[in-house]
Amino acid sequence: MSAEPSDPADGLLRASVHEELRRRFVTGRVMPGTSLSTRGLALELCVSQMPVREALARLAAEGAVEIRSKRRIVVPPMTAARFQDLLRCREMLEPDAAASAVRHIDAARLKRLRAVDDEIGEALRDGDVGAYMARNYEFHFLIYRALSRPTLIQLIETLWLQFGPYMRVVYGRFGTSRLDDQHERALAAIRDRNGPALRRAVLADIRDGMSLIAKNGFENGA
Amino acid sequence: MSAEPSDPADGLLRASVHEELRRRFVTGRVMPGTSLSTRGLALELCVSQMPVREALARLAAEGAVEIRSKRRIVVPPMTAARFQDLLRCREMLEPDAAASAVRHIDAARLKRLRAVDDEIGEALRDGDVGAYMARNYEFHFLIYRALSRPTLIQLIETLWLQFGPYMRVVYGRFGTSRLDDQHERALAAIRDRNGPALRRAVLADIRDGMSLIAKNGFENGA
DNA sequence: GTCAAGAATCTGTGATCTCAGAATTGGACA
DNA sequence: TGTCCAATTCTGAGATCACAGATTCTTGAC
Numbered sequence: 001m002s003a004e005p006s007d008p009a010d011g012l013l014r015a016s017v018h019e020e021l022r023r024r025f026v027t028g029r030v031m032p033g034t035s036l037s038t039r040g041l042a043l044e045l046c047v048s049q050m051p052v053r054e055a056l057a058r059l060a061a062e063g064a065v066e067i068r069s070k071r072r073i074v075v076p077p078m079t080a081a082r083f084q085d086l087l088r089c090r091e092m093l094e095p096d097a098a099a100s101a102v103r104h105i106d107a108a109r110l111k112r113l114r115a116v117d118d119e120i121g122e123a124l125r126d127g128d129v130g131a132y133m134a135r136n137y138e139f140h141f142l143i144y145r146a147l148s149r150p151t152l153i154q155l156i157e158t159l160w161l162q163f164g165p166y167m168r169v170v171y172g173r174f175g176t177s178r179l180d181d182q183h184e185r186a187l188a189a190i191r192d193r194n195g196p197a198l199r200r201a202v203l204a205d206i207r208d209g210m211s212l213i214a215k216n217g218f219e220n221g222a
Numbered sequence: 223m224s225a226e227p228s229d230p231a232d233g234l235l236r237a238s239v240h241e242e243l244r245r246r247f248v249t250g251r252v253m254p255g256t257s258l259s260t261r262g263l264a265l266e267l268c269v270s271q272m273p274v275r276e277a278l279a280r281l282a283a284e285g286a287v288e289i290r291s292k293r294r295i296v297v298p299p300m301t302a303a304r305f306q307d308l309l310r311c312r313e314m315l316e317p318d319a320a321a322s323a324v325r326h327i328d329a330a331r332l333k334r335l336r337a338v339d340d341e342i343g344e345a346l347r348d349g350d351v352g353a354y355m356a357r358n359y360e361f362h363f364l365i366y367r368a369l370s371r372p373t374l375i376q377l378i379e380t381l382w383l384q385f386g387p388y389m390r391v392v393y394g395r396f397g398t399s400r401l402d403d404q405h406e407r408a409l410a411a412i413r414d415r416n417g418p419a420l421r422r423a424v425l426a427d428i429r430d431g432m433s434l435i436a437k438n439g440f441e442n443g444a
Numbered sequence: 445g446t447c448a449a450g451a452a453t454c455t456g457t458g459a460t461c462t463c464a465g466a467a468t469t470g471g472a473c474a
Numbered sequence: 475t476g477t478c479c480a481a482t483t484c485t486g487a488g489a490t491c492a493c494a495g496a497t498t499c500t501t502g503a504c
Binding site for chain 1 (some may be wrong): 279371
Binding site (some may be wrong): 012013014047048049050051054070071072 | 456457458459460464465466467
């Protein structure tokens with residue numbers, strides 16, 4: 001993961017709690033429909049209720065959790081409509097972001113991308129979905145963060161935060177086969193400094209997810 | 223303003239505080255570079271520190287305020303880079319959103335749009351920048367919210383939240399002349415159910431803002 | 445008159461406490 | 475054995491308290 005910009009509010013308890021929860025969401029360690037409790041998380045993370053509450057308030061603002069009526073805070077259940085909404089938002093932002101970023105990816109970053117891609121391959125061979133999702137996140141954001149556009153990156157991060165729990169369900173249901181080719185194509189496009197090709201690779205990556213809901217409707221989350 | 227989907231966490235103190243602060247941001251009643259204090263706001267809004275803290279945590283997650291290192295929470299100062307970043311994000315989302323929404327705008331909504339447009343005209347005549355910004359917000363989101371895409375709307379709202387303070391500065395500096403024609407064009411496009419025309423009108427609206435930073439660099443906020 | 449050092453104040457952060465309401469569980473009755 | 479109701483438990487929301495650090499103001503010396 002290794003947050004690249006390193007939150008300015010470092011050393012704060014709330015920040016580390018938020019980072020931990022964020023990691024869980026992006027790597028799909030929380031299931032859609034699950035309910036979280038401030039007290040439970042506080043106990044688990046050995047902090048008081050307060051930092052957890054503020055972290056959850058942030059996550060609620062980012063759409064990762066919902067304050068369901070009263071007395072219940074849940075990670076939103078998976079819906080075909082919401083899944084498609086998210087994917088179409090990703091389509092609107094990420095291909096363009098990647099295409100614009102390609103000019104700013106230097107040799108060092110490309111090397112790191114290759115290393116992460118290798119780790120992705122390992123995770124896929126081991127069938128470790130959590131590791132795959134963590135590395136996949138790292139791969140994409142190594143590309144996007146080459147751009148100095150904090151607002152755009154923040155928007156995309158919001159999407160991934162909401163997307164993580166869904167992806168885990170999807171991977172658990174359909175497996176992780178043939179997921180690596182898009183990364184190969186992306187790496188080639190970056191090597192060639194080919195923005196349009198990278199755009200197509202990222203778009204294809206997103207469309208892969210889209211195709212999954214074409215054949216299956218989602219009804220529940222847990 | 224009148225939040226259309228009416229936050230599910232209604233009746234909560236934190237929600238009303240967040241709504242109030244949100245309103246201030248969108249209508250430009252806070253200046254870039256200003257610092258806010260939880261205690262001050264709590265005193266002003268006649269609530270305890272707690273709801274303010276959580277509301278500010280949400281606003282921080284939405285990028286409307288920054289937790290500057292320690293002991294200071296500020297609304298981000300205006301930068302040419304950030305201004306452009308925001309505008310380009312708006313360009314990526316809002317024209318498409320409007321074009322897609324045009325099919326879902328029924329007669330009732332169009333009537334409300336016309337009414338709001340009239341109020342915009344009044345505000346412009348009176349030179350009431352705050353009222354103009356509030357009605358302008360309402361106008362745009364009456365269009366976007368015709369879509370049932372909560373995630374997309376949430377993203378755009380985040381952008382407006384960050385954008386509000388900047389726009390107020392821009393309007394204060396350059397006035398609000400000739401701002402109404404885009405809305406006329408938009409209304410015509412909606413009447414004709416012409417998605418591409420509405421897309422062009424919204425894009426032109428955003429580009430208007432973009433043109434302002436072409437000739438002027440921003441250095442400070444206050 | 446100027447500058448620096450120290451004190452007082454103000455700020456965010458975290459902990460603890462209380463309360464109201466929802467959910468769950470238990471038992472009792474049919 | 476199944477169903478329904480009540481009581482207990484558990485949850486989030488809000489208020490209050492305590493603390494550390496930064497800022498600012500004041501005061502003293504040079």
